Amino acid sequence: MSLRAVIDGVESREKTLTVFDPPSSAVVDELAEYFASQRVTVREGSATVGPEGFAVLSEGDDVLTAVDLASLTMPVRHDVGERTAFSALLEHLDRTTFASYDVGQMLAASREIEDRAWRSKKGTLRAGFQRVEALEAQSEVYRRLGGTELDVHVYVASGDSIAEIDGVTPHIVDSAEIANSWFVAYDGGDVASDKCALLAEERGDRRFYGFWTYDSSIVDAILDYLGTQYAAAS
Structure with missing residues (x-):
């Protein structure tokens, strides 16, 4: 145990938000900027099955939650509207x-x-x-x-x-x-x-x-x- 070990441990807890079939790359860029301080890597993906326009939050091989992209981007852009799906994602992110x-x-x-x-x-x-x-x-x-x-x-x-x-x-x-x-x-x-x-x-x-x-x-x-x-x- 050391202070460096604590820092390394926090750094290793990075999660990944995969945005499937976004309407534009600008959406991915906005989300990447918004979640940067929560140690979330945002990347774009393409879904072969399932609905269009959704995002999956994962840590390693574990899927934490999946949310509708419209519900996810709404509070990022406007800070208004329904937040149920957005809150479901945030509850998996600590405030580190x-x-x-x-x-x-x-x-x-x-x-x-x-x-x-x-x-x-x-x-x-x-x-x-x-x-x-x-x-x-x-x-x-x-x-x-x-x-x-x-x-x-x-x-x-x-x-x-x-x-x-x-x-x-x-x-x-x-x-x-x-x-x-x-x-x-x-x-x-x-x-x-x-x-x-x-x-x-x-x-x-x-x-x-x-x-x-x-x-x-x-x-x-x-x-x-x-x-x-x-x-x-x-």
Whole structure:
């Protein structure tokens, strides 16, 4: 288990939406753009049997659902009308997004999770900082978080000394994965639906490849790994 393994696991969960006999290739392009953040590959197919104009969502060799193409494209184009078939497809997609972010986008996504923890003021929040300067830049945010009932943990690569922040447990970690990763994970406190996490790996030129998720099992995996792997680091 590692943070990279979590990223690889989310990436491997990609599903495929096969659009059979669409009226035009533009429909396929629209759907590909719409579902890109859900790790859905959209492709065009031709049906030899069955009705015209339908789409099949699959994961590997498993067919998850099939929907009428008219019902599928309607909310994408107009955001109105009957959504029964569209909802049947969406229920098979979690809200995990997977993309490449720059530093500004990573900061914005991190703040969303920190704000959610701040509003709850309960539960556990774990955040990673590649450099001590990055933590220092966010020290006021974490001082406020540490002043609540939250159990706040911050992780910084070894070689740096961390100024004490009241209510925040520091972990100085001799680990390449901490030095190369950016993460913020919150367990939701008393509300399971509030669980959320951001996890990404720097892959050159200050761009980060990873995901944002509300999937409780993924959030739990990140939190459990950090809590266990680096429990002794301080």
